[in-house]
Amino acid sequence: MESERWKRIEALFHRAADLAADERAALLDRECGSDRELRREVELLLANDAAGDDAFSRVETRTRTAGEDPMLGRTLGVYALTERLGAGGMGVVYRARRADGLFEQEVAIKLIRAERATEWMLRRFEFERRTLAALQHPSIARLYDGGTTDEGCPYLVMELVRGETIDRYAESQRLPLAARLRLFAQVCRAVHYAHQNLVVHCDLKPANILIDERGQPRLLDFGIARLLEEEPDEATPDAPRTLARVLTPEYASPEQLAGGAVTTALDVYSLGVVLYELLTGRRPFQSDSRSPADWERLIRERTPERPSTRVFRADSAREPGAIAATFKSTPAGLKRALRGDLDRIVLMALRKEPERRYASAQELADDLERHLAGQPVRARADSIVYVAWKFVRRNRVAVAAGVAVLAALLYGLFSARRSERLAEAEAAHARMEADSFQSISDFLMDAFLPAQPSQDAAWQAHAQKLIVAHAERVHRQYARNDHVRANLLDTLGRVCMRLDLLDDAHRLLGEAAEIRERAFGRDSLEYAISLRGQGQFAYQVGEFERAVELLTEALQVNRAAGPNRHAEVDSVANDLAACLRNLGRDDDAEALHREALALRRADDDGSLPVAESLNNLAIVHQGRGELELAITELREALAIRGGIFGDAHPLTLQTLSNLAATLWRKGERDEAGLAMRRAEAGYRALGGDGEEGLGSVLSSLATMHLAVGDVAAAAPALEEGLALQTKRLGPEHPEVSRTLSKLALLYHAEKRDDRARECWEEVLRIRRGPDIPPALLAEGLHGYGVFLSDVGECERAIPSFEEALALLRAQASGDPLAPARAEYVLGLCLARVGRPDAAREHLTEAARLYDATPGAPAAERERVQRNLDELAAPVDR
């Protein structure tokens, strides 16, 4: 780059960088003038002024945090800091050497990160420090001293423990299970000692549990997390103290994540997580999120998988064989050793409710030792009733909370839930009924998979890898059990379908179908399940004819199976009806929906399936113009879905926006507007998963505003809707062009014609793309032409209309009046540019088309006539 130019760019960057958006734009307008390249360069720099998750910012945080360390070489008290050992949520740890020469001693110094060390904090710190210094236990690293730096940051001088963290130690030493348990029991006893001295650790994790060279555990950082607590609320000084922040969400208990009171039970939970990790090589929950809120939701909603099944499962990173080898065992041997007592012990430590965990770390240690001694343990599995109650409650929570973190959900499907399912399958495969399995897996998918597949390619690739690996295992593990193998492959196939992994879905569903056909015959219900799955797949990829074929066969098999199989008949009928409607066979669709609805009502009148049927039936009725009927159905469906899910759920919102649109069509504008606003609020509450829905609702709202002439309200709605649509669907999507065309109309109405022109140009650019129906392009050309003639550019409008007309003549549009209107506007333009003969020709054609179209609005026909009459009038008028 030339240096003059670069100086110019830099200077502009500095001038613009700290301005508000509008001032910035004005400055750039002024300074860049027609030099678009200059402006682009400056804007690019401005856009990159703030850090984000980009490569540079990553390097920045990873080098400079460790880099600008003015502390090295400094002396604190009698200690000189010699090396930085690590940095964490609460500060930096240094290795330090005694500098007064009295004797040779190395210590660890933890410098607490305190941006605002208040007087209160420092007093508090001093108090805690004395308490901690009193802890004297062979397994707890000593706290020697503490103080405050010249800058006012508190620091702690601690015993420097040399050793390996407990997880790495167990792995590198290839400690067998029993040795791990004994070691861990020692850890528990040390924690218990601290608890008796009224010190809660609050941040137990492997990194804080070192094993020294003699193989003894040494616990670090006792009670230090608490030094960061904030000043108590003055209003309620006696309220139980809570943790200001969670340092390590992976090991934190639900109540700690929720900011609950500090009790010894939270250490017991963290010990449970560490134990889980020692026994399985993995933590009970995984998430990339570091937000305590995300973790809390994850942990609240999910049950940890039993260690004995967890060790048997392949992860992306580690094979069961490799993990078992670190125990000097095999996966099967490890599984046997963990099953039963140890599963129960770990899960008891990990219970959500503090009062249902072990009452103390000591009790946990006792139970581990009882197990080692072959005595019965105290830990009891949750009762079936309790599990069932929790399951219902948990799922209600999940449902009410809407769609939770995507990755967590997928993980949920593949870990905890899946293990229960596999256990069930193993235990009961001989007598398990096909439909019950199916309904469980449907339920699980509903509960755990997002309503919309992820837009994140990396995530999808990860999901795909997981699924393919699971499918391979299913083939291996259930090679001799056709029933279970087919069920599991089928479920995986449907998961793929939900995640838009179409190739894998096709393959897995096909494999399941093949097994079922061969093992159970074409008349079996098992095979019918596969037919239905494949039918749904065909529907999803738009092969409606094929879908109808498959689903019709599935329906026949189900009907033949007799009255006790109604549950499946109604679902297949529902799917088939949806396909038929897409083929325009509305009558057949209606009959099937009605049949399904009747079956479902007989089963449970207020159920979600009833709502589904009502919603779908309403779509058929709405399409036929039977608005009254459709509205009644939608209202009932909404009452059911809203009652069960609340507003912020994709299904409720689907029905709600259907209702709003139908009301609007019927002319119930006020109520339609209210319903649409409610849908808007619902989608907003859904966050990222609601973006697509929000985009289309905003677009509808804008139409409503425009229809009542409220241009000012329409613009922001459309602009936001456009941004969302572009993000979700990509800039080339026809829906984006629809919104753009509305926006163009609106800008024009607001006299912002430059913007309007840009919008129209973009509309046409998109619609000239591949796979866009010609009618849509014609519509765009028409709109652009009207705009041009409105701003006095009739000459340029004419070719636009002509092109639209050519397209409309070549292929009928959805709107029978489109050609008539195009002829009319073209005629008008021609008249304005002084070509009366051509104008007359097109107006005459418009009149003919209006006359030929039944139900054409009389006003429009009259408009044409008026213009024809004017043209016929004497020129000198």
Next chain:
Amino acid sequence: MPDFTRMLRSAQAGDAEAARELAASLYDELRELARREMAGERSDHTLQPTALVNEAYLRLVGGKDATFSDRDSFFAAAATAIRRVLVDHARKRARDKRGGGFARVPLEGFDVAEPLEDEDLLALDDALAALADFDATKARIVELRFFAGLSVEEVGKVLGASESTVRREWRVARAWLRARMDGSRGE
């Protein structure tokens, strides 16, 4: 071991030969340090540039008679050397990865400073080279900040510029690099 303090002072005094010698020796020293670091107990197989530079300084120069200006010159010289060590290291790992057989252990928790990703580092190296083509000062500032861990004030001293100038330059450099590295990732 070469006499670093002497080399430093000669380089400071404007001796180009000493500066070259210093840079070459530093590269060797840092690479050796890095190798030891890697062979040690760190399981993440990544290098922290500033930790290395700090250690090198303490070992090589940080004796009793070192002055503050020694320290500045040392870090200034070390910045380039450590950048080369890290980039060579990352390139080698990229080759190893392609060759297969390199399993990376993910780092858990965050009690250890996060590792530098090879890909990010190599992208930065390319972008810095491009920046240096038309604005060497800014590239140098970034190098000093990142690879020697110098503060804005220290960078100012090394380059003989005021703190506010360094800050302004740094801001532009950062934005330019972000834009550049972002773009290069998509290609």
